[in-house]
Amino acid sequence: MQTPAIASSAQPRLTRGVRLQTDSKTGNSVLLFPEGVLELNETAQEILNRCDGRTVNEIIQALAEEYDVDPKMLAVDVEETLADLKRRKLIELT
Amino acid sequence: MTNPRPYALLAEITYRCPLHCPYCSNPIAVACADAVESAVPSGDTAEPNALRTAHTTAELSTDEWKRVIREAADLGILQIGFSGGEPLARRDLPDLIRAAREANLYSNLITSGIGLDDDRLCALRDAGLDSIQLSFQSDNTNLADEIAGTRAHQHKLDVAAKIRAANIPLSLNFVIHRRNIDRLPQMIELAESLHAERVELANVQFYGWAFLNRAALLPTREQVVRAREIATAAKARLAGKIDIFYVLPDYYENRPKPCLSGWGQRYLTVNPIGEVLPCPTASSAIPDLRFENVRARDLDWIWRESESFNRFRGTEWMPEPCQSCPQREIDFGGCRCQAALLTGNAANTDPVCELSPNRASVDAVLHELDSLGYHAPAWTYRTNPKGSPVASPHVAASR
Numbered sequence: 001m002q003t004p005a006i007a008s009s010a011q012p013r014l015t016r017g018v019r020l021q022t023d024s025k026t027g028n029s030v031l032l033f034p035e036g037v038l039e040l041n042e043t044a045q046e047i048l049n050r051c052d053g054r055t056v057n058e059i060i061q062a063l064a065e066e067y068d069v070d071p072k073m074l075a076v077d078v079e080e081t082l083a084d085l086k087r088r089k090l091i092e093l094t
Numbered sequence: 095m096t097n098p099r100p101y102a103l104l105a106e107i108t109y110r111c112p113l114h115c116p117y118c119s120n121p122i123a124v125a126c127a128d129a130v131e132s133a134v135p136s137g138d139t140a141e142p143n144a145l146r147t148a149h150t151t152a153e154l155s156t157d158e159w160k161r162v163i164r165e166a167a168d169l170g171i172l173q174i175g176f177s178g179g180e181p182l183a184r185r186d187l188p189d190l191i192r193a194a195r196e197a198n199l200y201s202n203l204i205t206s207g208i209g210l211d212d213d214r215l216c217a218l219r220d221a222g223l224d225s226i227q228l229s230f231q232s233d234n235t236n237l238a239d240e241i242a243g244t245r246a247h248q249h250k251l252d253v254a255a256k257i258r259a260a261n262i263p264l265s266l267n268f269v270i271h272r273r274n275i276d277r278l279p280q281m282i283e284l285a286e287s288l289h290a291e292r293v294e295l296a297n298v299q300f301y302g303w304a305f306l307n308r309a310a311l312l313p314t315r316e317q318v319v320r321a322r323e324i325a326t327a328a329k330a331r332l333a334g335k336i337d338i339f340y341v342l343p344d345y346y347e348n349r350p351k352p353c354l355s356g357w358g359q360r361y362l363t364v365n366p367i368g369e370v371l372p373c374p375t376a377s378s379a380i381p382d383l384r385f386e387n388v389r390a391r392d393l394d395w396i397w398r399e400s401e402s403f404n405r406f407r408g409t410e411w412m413p414e415p416c417q418s419c420p421q422r423e424i425d426f427g428g429c430r431c432q433a434a435l436l437t438g439n440a441a442n443t444d445p446v447c448e449l450s451p452n453r454a455s456v457d458a459v460l461h462e463l464d465s466l467g468y469h470a471p472a473w474t475y476r477t478n479p480k481g482s483p484v485a486s487p488h489v490a491a492s493r
Contacts, residue, residue, distance in 0.1 A: 016261065016263055017225050017262075017263030017291070019200055019224065021198060023170075023172065024167075024170070024198070024232065025099060025170040030172065032173060032200035032224075032226070033200075033225075034202055034224070034225040034263055034265055034291075034292060035101075035173075035202065035292075036267070037101055037172050037173065039098055077484060087334075089291075089334070
């Protein structure tokens with residue numbers, strides 16, 4: 001599967017009609033959209049919780065600080081996750 | 095056995111509908127009186143009291159539906175589809191959507207669009223509606239109106255534009271059959287021009303009225319082959335722009351559809367009179383199954399304990415060739431309703447499967463179609479349940 005490049009200055013946001021909420025049965029985050037439910041892994045959950053107008057780069061920095069890891073290591077994970085969500089049309093990049 | 099957890103509730107809030115589509119999956123024979131709705135908006139003309147009888151065949155009331163919605167959320171359900179009939183025929187729809195929002199459910203309105211104007215659209219959006227799925231019968235006005243048995247197409251086009259303007263996510267649903275399948279390219283063009291985000295091109299599945307009208311609706315093999323090519327090409331061309339879901343015509347398949355992702359695994363349906371169904375077509379297709387009612391039991395008990403939900407759960411109920419089949423947890427033996435309708439026993443392997451001893455029942459239908467050539471018989475239009483008004487008073491469309 002071809003992975004589109006994610007610009008570090010892009011601002012990811014949930015696509016219109018997509019809702020992020022906690023699943024009361026599991027305590028995990030889920031994305032809800034027309035006719036679908038996506039159960040999120042921890043990485044996706046942490047990223048999406050920060051998709052509030054911040055750029056990709058700012059999200060990576062914030063996560064690196066919080067988890068005390070090298071931002072370069074995180075960048076690959078974050079970009080892959082965002083690319084996957086973009087491919088499913090669950091986020092938009094502006 | 096640990097119980098699975100349901101994800102989605104289909105709330106069939108009424109069987110009333112101003113359209114008469116001959117492929118409707120609603121039961122053909124249904125006794126269903128009008129609901130006692132508690133929230134008639136001011137300025138709205140109340141319906142005559144004679145229609146507001148409440149007895150066992152009455153539609154669930156507003157308060158009963160609100161309770162069902164809360165129980166669904168407690169059970170772990172995350173999504174609710176408001177369907178019918180035409181769900182807009184109930185004036186309390188905004189109240190039900192608000193209840194769904196308060197219970198943290200994602201709500202989808204599955205509608206013909208008849209009865210939707212700017213005011214109602216605003217009321218639904220303000221109540222928290224998340225998305226709308228709008229049905230179309232064709233791209234062509236004359237054909238669409240002929241299929242619907244009423245003049246509705248132009249109104250639907252107007253409604254689609256209003257939904258766009260109200261900034262609500264829009265899916266389109268086209269039921270595909272012999273009379274419209276050759277217009278698939280034009281239907282996809284219509285979806286593009288209406289800026290839909292999602293399009294279902296769903297070959298008709300034969301339950302309810304569609305089963306009755308099967309000879310008129312079943313497409314030919316040539317039509318099906320061509321449609322599949324067109325849908326596949328459109329899917330690739332529109333990737334990233336419109337999500338296209340093509341629902342296969344299963345009589346032409348060799349293996350059955352994984353119906354419902356398994357019986358009693360992810361979905362439940364509550365019909366207008368409160369019966370809880372593992373599948374929306376089960377009440378008419380499987381006459382020997384007794385369904386519980388939300389008026390007598392709570393959803394949690396019905397989901398976990400009822401005979402109807404446990405009858406075909408898991409794999410233990412399966413006969414051969416399913417029981418020893420490596421596909422048994424992939425297609426779950428196919429569709430119970432189809433097995434009941436075509437073989438007389440809901441516990442049989444779906445006869446669509448090439449391994450089923452009853453595959454001949456499907457082949458006979460296809461063979462009969464071949465012998466008809468291009469002369470399909472006329473269909474019977476869907477009628478409304480007895481004791482119901484054909485449409486609520488604000489509906490302008492006429493036959």
